[in-house]
Amino acid sequence: MVNLQERPAAVTKITNMQEKFVYDICSMYDAEYHFLEAQQMMSQCVANQELKSLLQKHIQETEQQIRNLEQVFSNMGQQPKRMHCEVAVGLVSDGQRLILLTSDHPRMLDLAVAETQAKVENFEVICYRCLITGAEGMKQNEVVKLLQQNLQQEQQTVEKIEQCLPKLRQEAMSNTAKAR
Numbered sequence: 001m002v003n004l005q006e007r008p009a010a011v012t013k014i015t016n017m018q019e020k021f022v023y024d025i026c027s028m029y030d031a032e033y034h035f036l037e038a039q040q041m042m043s044q045c046v047a048n049q050e051l052k053s054l055l056q057k058h059i060q061e062t063e064q065q066i067r068n069l070e071q072v073f074s075n076m077g078q079q080p081k082r083m084h085c086e087v088a089v090g091l092v093s094d095g096q097r098l099i100l101l102t103s104d105h106p107r108m109l110d111l112a113v114a115e116t117q118a119k120v121e122n123f124e125v126i127c128y129r130c131l132i133t134g135a136e137g138m139k140q141n142e143v144v145k146l147l148q149q150n151l152q153q154e155q156q157t158v159e160k161i162e163q164c165l166p167k168l169r170q171e172a173m174s175n176t177a178k179a180r
């Protein structure tokens with residue numbers, strides 16, 4: 001059960017769809033910061049060059065996405081605010097643990113990073129889809145456009161990561177087979 005005392009901002013009850021939308025944007029804003037830090041860390045750990053450059057490209061996109069969210073706040077007449085996103089923290093800490101546990105096997109570590117990133121991107125895709133539906137409902141056309149930019153980048157990243165996965169898995173399998 002969520003302890004609301006730990007999250008004072010969450011105590012304020014949501015009474016309309018605009019407040020709910022702003023809450024969701026605050027949570028996404030927090031999530032993007034967590035994912036940005038995680039990607040910076042993961043891009044330094046990986047050996048696979050394709051995966052490394054994919055992460056580096058997405059770091060730049062994530063920075064732009066954060067700026068887009070700040071523009072969304074501005075369009076909604078709000079100051080940017082981070083609302084603790086438990087899912088983001090959980091995804092990142094699970095990923096970090098797996099990276100630590102596979103650190104003696106670089107190919108398996110690469111696979112762990114790619115799988116973590118795939119989970120993150122799929123989570124972001126559904127979040128942005130929900131946010132876009134919310135913004136459409138409020139007829140916030142500029143906000144919809146900004147969120148669609150973010151969604152498009154997440155979808156492209158999911159595709160690229162998922163294309164890398166079979167090869168990374170194969171490399172991890174043959175590498176660990178040799179190590180036995």
Ligand SMILES: [Fe+2]
Binds near residue numbers: 035058062120121124
């Ligand atoms: Fe992303």
